[in-house]
Amino acid sequence: MSNLPTAPETLADYVSGNLWLFFAIATAAIMGYLTLNALFLIWLERKISAHIQRRLGPMEVGWHGVLQTVADMLKLLSKQLVTPRAIDKPLYHLAPVVVFAPVIASVAMFPFAEDLVILDIELSLAYVFVFGGIGIIGIFMAGWGSNNKYALLGAMRSVAQNISYEIPLILSALSVVLLVSGLEPVIINDNDQLRPASGISLIDIAIVQDAKGWWFVLVQPVAALIYFIAAVAETNRAPFDIPEAESELVAGFHTEYSGMRFAMFFFAEYTNMIIVSMVATVLFFGGWSGPLLPGPVWFFGKTYLLIGGMMWFRWTFPRLRFDQLMSFCWTVLIPLSIVNLLVTALVLELL
Amino acid sequence: MSKPRAEAEHDSDEHETEKMSRILGSSVAELAESSEHADYAKYGYHHVYLANIESIPEITRHFFDAGYLLEMVTCQDRRDDAGTMRLVYTFNHLAHLDRHLVHADVAADAEAPSITSLYQAADWFEREVYDMYGVRFSGHPNLKRILLPEDADFYALRKDFGRIEDAPQES
Amino acid sequence: MRYVRRVLGGLISLFVGLSITLRELFKKPVTLQYPHEKPSLSPAYRSAIKLIRFDETNSHDCVACLACQKICPSFCIDIEGGKVEGIKKKRATKFTMDFALCSLCGLCIDVCPTVTLEYSKLYDEAGYNRDWNMDLLEEFTDYEEQFITEQREREEKAAAEKKAKAAAAKAKAGKNEKAGKNEKAGKNEKAGKNEKADKVGGQAEEGEA
């Protein structure tokens, strides 16, 4: 990936004729990365859960079972796709794609290092949230299209949960946006044009933290915590995994999906994890910034550390009940994030 | 109905509950056709009654009012000896050990009065008796098969069903 | 205030939980990698029933009394047998147990009068079909002829001994009036001893295994 041209110049260069080639390569690279990432994360999750539970986890395929997920994927690929009879065909078949596609698009916008970003869009932060929101439609399509009560219940829970938790998620991100715009502006040299850093661009947020030498988590710990909690909820993971709550709803919205279709949902979950963790890395942990080691190492190190935290959460806590989940969002997270936002604004105004 | 029974038991002292048990025993004995004391150490219960099936709800009411727990309802197929089914009700008191066995004979095709209006516990017990012995209960809210399949055409615990001699012999 | 305390208290309880699982993360796993490692079997381990091979006879001691067949709750034992030409002892000629039905309750072992049944220590028994009707006599069939010859010898020897004893007793009886009584007592004692020895042998073997 490092030999890919960086976005700012290359876009301009390639617009003339090679745009499609560039996108083809980029998409392939992202897909490849995401697949490997999902395989790795699933293995990691199984290992972490196993060791938390004093087990060993997969040990058979490859060194400490590292190829286990590859074998699992091959198995899923070779499985028969069972299609229930009374489904809503278009919705049912489209749902895995709708869930999976936006997450690919999001990854393209992350600055893995200062000069390593595939798509540098000014509104990248907003875009990431927008794409994150599309996945919910897919989940609801899956739940509705399956014509299964468990799936529908799971899908409805999922939609309610995701829409609710998007509010604290965005509000806490907004505190960072405010911070970037409100602090003494950092001037960025963009194609020989000097401009102040924009709070809504992921790369600018990272640049600001890099330039200032400290991470926003230090001044925004509450926002970071809220963001992390809301992010776990956004990815539908325990203790907020009520849309698939296997002890209640069998498998929730993907009850009726089998084989590779199920794998798509599975992949989307793990890819979502990496996206929210990447956003957290950029927003609160300085993106690629860090001493000694090269940028991408820091970036991915922080991201995977956050993912490890999410896994640790999952294997420690029981699941919340649906109404508790909602009331936690509306009575704790949202008021807290609003207060945090107001305080941030106030402090910035006073400074 | 609304007063918490268990509390009432705890409030009353030992002596009083014993007295209550005696009164209860005599009033149930009056309703029953015959009553006997049993050696608890040997049989595991203190009193055994044989009652007319019609008086079962009334007897149950006595136990219910005295705060006795319905431990089980079951049945015995006595058609070979006496031509009837024998229902067995066991009542016990939670605070002081005092187990009563009430027997009531009922013809296999007759209906027995249900006691579910007092003890909901009897709901499933009576369903089980119906399921296994075919004794039907009048006034039961939901009398249907419970352990056997809904479409079963036999009563599994009747003596004439599924005797081991009748089993198909393996070659 | 109560609200704040609730949220904070809750948060602390969550961190306590996290710290517990984190500590467990770095402890040694307690599981066994099953097909590669196998658990040490308990001394009382119960697996498929088998006939004990006694050292002194190099064979089992089933006399086809059918006690086990009668007590078996799963009706999975099938025994045939009876008198064998040439020896006094009865022998089983067929002893099969269907381990697809057997529940290893051990009632047959309890009732066996010659204590010739015990649990084997077979482990990892699995199969591709339900045909678990095992012939318990299989491992003894090759020795059966030898056993019968040896048994005949043993019986003859025992009879000879008995005869000699009886003769001796008779000789004694010439002097002693209580001869008849003595003989009887001796016989009883011997029978009891034999049974005891058998039992002890059986138990020792069980213990060793």
Add this chain to the structure above:
Amino acid sequence: MSTEPNPEPNPAMAPDGDPEVYYLNMGPQHPSMHGVLRLVLKMRGEEILEAEPVIGYAHRAHEKMAENRNYLMFLPNTSRVDYLSGMIYNIAYCQAIEKIMDIEVPERAEYIRIIACELNRISSHLLWFGTFLLDLGGITPFLYCFDDREEILDILDSVTGSRLTYSYGRFGGVTMDVDSAFVARTRAFLARMRDERLPKYRRLVGDNVIFRERCEGVGVITRDVAFRYGVTGPCLRSTGVAYDVRRAEPYSIYDRFEFKIPTRVEGDTMARFDLRIEEMEESCKIVEQAVDGLPEGPIMPAKPKKRYRPPAGEYYFAVESARGHFGTYIISDGTDVPVKLKLRTPSFSNLSSMPDVLRNTMVADTIAIVGSIDVVMPEIDR
């Protein structure tokens, strides 16, 4: 025999014309229906209007089998009625027959039985604890519990040779004697359980805010409901009634041991959780006392009977299983085959109270409540 006319369906479950009301069939194949329980739920959204448990999917006709074989041959069945506390059921059946036939049990055998039964009770509670957390979505405690339970199973395995369906008791005693290794291992287990594991479970689960939110005030069984439905065991004790057969009608040698009957008054899921954890502690206490007092001697009567023919009559014998009042009701006609053998299993009555308890709860609560009353389906279906 003719087929009976189909009785009218449960009136509570009848449709009431509300288009938003629907029915959900939970089980018998469902991840958290504890085997083969089926709940027919009448729901509006996530709210449950009515619930009807449907049972019988694991019916194995134990009572019919009992009528077709002699008393001894029924022994292996007993530990299969409730496979999670098989030891208690197995021993209970032996004790019932011993009581009926006046069989003297040697001291040592009585002590061994107490140890085995209480260990079995702990293992049953542990499994309940693990699966209950599994129902609530907490997977890790389940594995911790299994670690502990494994130790109990190994201990019991070392004397019974079996891990689940023990068939350990015999009329008059037990099959195999315990040795010093067993005693040492039991002591080590008790120490580990009390000093390390139970406090850890309290901190990891009992104090957890999510867990408390899920359990407190959920699935309240009132005293009245418990009384009318014949609920026993921890579910009854969680309503404030200190009824435990080990105290109420002491059997075996339970009157020699000191232990508390823990009670709670709330009657909710949390109370049942607390109670069971405390019961494990009490069981540890009993095991410790029994291990300390373990006398030397035989484990079976000198001359075990060959045939068991109880005198004609009716007998009732109750024990406290891990789930409540377990009664064995035997009608004998003097032969060695019972005329009737009825097993009064606690889960049967406990589960029958569910329509009352589940009314107006949420789907997630349903799982928690059904999990918290600790049903074992084979015991209900028999």
